[in-house]
Amino acid sequence: MTYHRETRAVRMPAPDHVEGRPVGVPIYQTANYAFDDPTAVASAIAGPGGPYFYSGYSNPTVGVFEKALTDLEGGAAALATSSGTAAMSAVLHAVLRPGDHVVAQKALYGGTTAVIGDLTRNWGVESDFITADDAAELAAVLRPTTKVLVLEPIANPTSFVPDIAGLLAAARAAGVTTVVDNTFATPMLFRPIEHGADVVVHSATKYLGGHHDVVGGIAVFADADRHREAWQQALRFGSIMDPFSAWLVVRGLKTLPLRFERQCANAQYLAERLAGHSGVDAVHYPGLPEHPSHKRATTLIGGYGGTLAVEVAGGREGALRFIGGLRLVLDAGSLGGTETVAMHPATTSHRSMDDAALEAAGIGQGMVRIACGLEHPEDLWADLAAALN
Numbered sequence: 106m107t108y109h110r111e112t113r114a115v116r117m118p119a120p121d122h123v124e125g126r127p128v129g130v131p132i133y134q135t136a137n138y139a140f141d142d143p144t145a146v147a148s149a150i151a152g153p154g155g156p157y158f159y160s161g162y163s164n165p166t167v168g169v170f171e172k173a174l175t176d177l178e179g180g181a182a183a184l185a186t187s188s189g190t191a192a193m194s195a196v197l198h199a200v201l202r203p204g205d206h207v208v209a210q211k212a213l214y215g216g217t218t219a220v221i222g223d224l225t226r227n228w229g230v231e232s233d234f235i236t237a238d239d240a241a242e243l244a245a246v247l248r249p250t251t252k253v254l255v256l257e258p259i260a261n262p263t264s265f266v267p268d269i270a271g272l273l274a275a276a277r278a279a280g281v282t283t284v285v286d287n288t289f290a291t292p293m294l295f296r297p298i299e300h301g302a303d304v305v306v307h308s309a310t311k312y313l314g315g316h317h318d319v320v321g322g323i324a325v326f327a328d329a330d331r332h333r334e335a336w337q338q339a340l341r342f343g344s345i346m347d348p349f350s351a352w353l354v355v356r357g358l359k360t361l362p363l364r365f366e367r368q369c370a371n372a373q374y375l376a377e378r379l380a381g382h383s384g385v386d387a388v389h390y391p392g393l394p395e396h397p398s399h400k401r402a403t404t405l406i407g408g409y410g411g412t413l414a415v416e417v418a419g420g421r422e423g424a425l426r427f428i429g430g431l432r433l434v435l436d437a438g439s440l441g442g443t444e445t446v447a448m449h450p451a452t453t454s455h456r457s458m459d460d461a462a463l464e465a466a467g468i469g470q471g472m473v474r475i476a477c478g479l480e481h482p483e484d485l486w487a488d489l490a491a492a493l494n
């Protein structure tokens with residue numbers, strides 16, 4: 106039978122690509138999926154990896170990003186989320202129960218510290234924070250209820266590198282689930298699952314997406330059962346990644362190796378130039394031989410990342426005047442994209458800390474964090490030098 110024009114306008118056929126596979130990743134901008142066999146619907150709802158049913162559960166474009174990161178990190182499965190914080194929240198809420206104990210590195214992304222703070226204030230979870238310079242620190246705080254250890258291979262903004270291999274081994278021996286935020290190292294430099302980590306979390310907003318144009322996150326799991334639990338938690342939070350964000354991240358991911366290499370090279374160049382400038386009191390970058398984590402970064406991670414920090418003379422006023430004098434480098438908070446950005450942690454990302462907490466975290470009032478983009482290093486140096494002078 107021939108349908109009315111109104112019906113035909115609505116019920117146009119779905120695109121088919123029987124002959125020839127698309128080379129670019131298509132955006133599956135659909136919320137809903139239809140089935141020919143009504144008995145197949147139940148298996149689609151039951152868990153990750155089944156047929157697509159609803160894009161709040163899973164989506165083919167999002168699945169491309171999940172498969173790519175599973176491969177790059179060497180995991181069993183991945184869960185892409187609406188932000189890096191959403192990935193960390195889904196993972197921690199999936200593993201922790203009231204009465205459980207979580208141990209975390211002191212120098213942690215502020216949003217992760219806030220998630221752990223909420224878990225301890227409102228959800229009956231207990232926590233301890235360790236410097237993470239030595240595996241023995243875990244043994245000193247370990248309890249029968251310790252469930253999770255949270256680490257970052259390159260901490261922000263000091264570039265401190267924890268004894269991650271030793272801590273992952275000690276946690277494994279104690280039956281503690283390990284969660285590693287690999288945002289600053291990226292899988293190009295470091296793959297925590299190869300060292301025994303259970304879960305790797307990324308803010309895809311940063312280096313993976315890499316263009317300052319998308320907010321997203323992902324968690325990669327060494328074990329498929331843990332993936333299923335975190336997926337169910339992310340469904341409760343309603344924090345699954347959307348297809349257009351996934352498309353932007355996948356497009357960015359294709360150039361991650363080239364971009365990150367340039368970002369690391371720019372950071373090394375600027376760290377060396379800044380270290381020789383009289384207006385700079387200190388440079389924190391593990392690619393400099395005098396950085397306390399230089400040896401560990403070299404042997405364990407094999408690289409130093411795209412972000413450095415400088416202590417400029419004149420404390421807080423000096424730092425803010427320096428940032429205000431920049432013309433090419435942008436004063437912006439998020440990082441990892443094509444444009445170089447600078448930020449004053451003491452008045453922005455770490456403003457909730459008092460002076461004692463800042464000092465314990467190694468963050469001075471004169472510290473400025475510089476996250477490198479892809480500009481020519483000499484143009485960046487000229488801008489920094491002009492602002493210092």
Ligand SMILES: *Cc1c(COP(=O)(O)O)cnc(C)c1O
Pocket residue numbers: 188189190191214216257261286288289307308309310311320321322
């Ligand atoms: C930005 C960031 C996050 C949070 O990611 P969002 O995508 O902003 O939620 C987590 N960890 C690190 C190390 C980050 O830099």
